[in-house]
Amino acid sequence: MSAAPLALRRSVADDYRAILDWVPDADALYLFTGDRLTWPLTLEQLASLAATPRWSDWTLVGAADPDEPLGHVELAFVDAPDARATVRISRVLVSPAQRGRGLGRDLAAHAVAKARELGAARAELAVIAGNEPAERIYAGLGFTPSARPPARPDVRELTLDLLECDR
DSSP states (O other): OOSSOEEEEEOOHHHHHHHHHHOOSHHHHHHHHTTSSOSSOOHHHHHHGGGSTTEEEEEEEETTBTTSOOEEEEEEEEOOTTOOOEEEEEEEEEOGGGTTSSHHHHHHHHHHHHHHHTTOSEEEEEEETTOHHHHHHHHHTTOEEOSSOOSSTTEEEEEEETTTOOO
16 A cells, blocks of 8 residues: 555546546556446546436545545445445546556545445445456455346456445
8 A cells, every 4th residue: 555645535627637648548448437438538528427416526635735636436326226325436547657556455445435434335346357456456355246247248246345344
């Protein structure tokens, strides 16, 4: 993990501009968002996500410079069959300049903490099959394969019970 204190803050327009720089090509976009957004990525596509009901986006920042985005994550509450509040964690991305320092795990851990803070009882996410660094991060946080089959063959659905884990 990184040594500097980190925090999540709500994303602002300048953060979206940074994300455009962090996603250099269609392959990187696919790892970031699956098939939800299209190449070339635009500010309009990122801003349009804000209109999604029960959705919020967050930027990972360090205490030394809370204006410099280090990572990005989105949380969306979804309806759960058993009526427990479930949050979907999506579009997790670390600045290329910051990769290799453990910020991916920090960002995912902050997203889980934020989901709890917002009242979620469960977190779920999809990871592109073969994205081994992401799969290791989520497994390390306690995510396990979902009982629900994936919507697409190229993703792995993972879930975490936020009421039973201490992470």
